[in-house]
Amino acid sequence: MTTITLDKQHWLNTSHFLKIHEGKLIFWDYKSHCQFELSVPHLLRLIDFSTGSTVRDTILDREINQAGVLTDHSANSAWKWDWLAHIFHYGTCHPLPPAIGLTDQIAFDYTKSYTDFCESISDREPEVELIKGGLQINLPKPDLESFHSLSLWEVLAKRRTCRDFDGSAISLTDVSDLLFVAFGDQRAPDPTIPPNVKTYGFRRTSPSAGGLQCTEPYLWAINVEGLPTGIYHYLSRQHKLEIVTEGPPPHPIGTYLCNQQWANDLAFAIFMTCRMEKMWWKYPHSRAYRPMLMDVGHLSQTLNLCITSKHLHPWMTGYFHDSEIAELLQCTPELEHPILMVGAGHGSGSSLSRESRELFTSSFVER
Ligand SMILES: Cc1cc2nc3c(=O)[nH]c(=O)nc-3n(C[C@H](O)[C@H](O)[C@H](O)COP(=O)(O)O)c2cc1C
Structure with missing residues (x-):
């Protein structure tokens, strides 16, 4: 998660979409594979961040900050397809880094969890x-x-x-x-x-x-x-x-x-x-x-x-x-x-x- 400095300008990340589902507004961060339920005040604040806004010391901003959806740079992407392809591509990338130092025990654990599944x-x-x-x-x-x-x-x-x-x-x-x-x-x-x-x-x-x-x-x-x-x-x-x-x-x-x-x-x-x-x-x-x-x-x-x-x-x-x-x-x-x-x-x-x-x-x- 990016460390946010209060009172500095931040932007909403571009790897998200909003979905209305069963009476709830869901913010879906498809790079981190995290979903959040939004209130209308959250939504309005996220709209502010979409063009850059200063993070303030409020409950709302702290919640948004903790969700890890803000970045310290404005969007400047080399991506040339539309957002649907972006969602598919990044949404289907593995979200976690590799487990370093694969020991025999980890190999065994992997096999066991696969067979259990x-x-x-x-x-x-x-x-x-x-x-x-x-x-x-x-x-x-x-x-x-x-x-x-x-x-x-x-x-x-x-x-x-x-x-x-x-x-x-x-x-x-x-x-x-x-x-x-x-x-x-x-x-x-x-x-x-x-x-x-x-x-x-x-x-x-x-x-x-x-x-x-x-x-x-x-x-x-x-x-x-x-x-x-x-x-x-x-x-x-x-x-x-x-x-x-x-x-x-x-x-x-x-x-x-x-x-x-x-x-x-x-x-x-x-x-x-x-x-x-x-x-x-x-x-x-x-x-x-x-x-x-x-x-x-x-x-x-x-x-x-x-x-x-x-x-x-x-x-x-x-x-x-x-x-x-x-x-x-x-x-x-x-x-x-x-x-x-x-x-x-x-x-x-x-x-x-x-x-x-x-x-x-x-x-x-x-x-
Ligand atoms: C996934 C895929 C989709 C393709 N779709 C079309 C197509 O819609 N129309 C077409 O005429 N050729 C299509 N092709 C054939 C390619 O145009 C062709 O493989 C390419 O020009 C290379 O020529 P080669 O197969 O003779 O080596 C497709 C090939 C692949 C692998």
């Missing part, structure tokens, strides 16, 4: 598997040999975001293989874990925050041989699809992706949602929003590489109309949200859409 929440486990209830469809048995034609390095070097697809079909076998390698349950328990230790969830080929597998995959089949156009949920543990929406959605996919219209020529798209209920079961603090995004990022890269390995072209986006996509996927409001989409198809492999190439060519000619 896991035990304490074990009676509230969210369902591991999301089953939406639609008609289930068996998928072809995965053909893992089909990923052997290129080495890992060749796949890494070849992966490139494509924005020029030709709309041609992809086989259901290819889609099924991709779903399995990126999202399927790999059923490979860690042999070093003693049998009496209860584990939660399942494993995929990508790492997952807390081992929760909070990411759910949805297939939008646009042109997949042997699979009617529509939206399906992939049952990761059973390697099956379940129907979410039969038939094409009301608009082409590009319309939902903020008019990135080259997406209409994809053969399929996989939307990844996060089941928030899993995340906030194990990680009640908002910092968990970060690993939630990273979880999807890891799966996306795995999928991008697997698509490339099959000599198909990938394209991805996080830019879409969230509510409309959530509605198409029939996500339970508040509990599950779409985060990212990875699509694939055949095409030229160009990173420029046909429209961009046309535009660049004509402006080149004009010059």
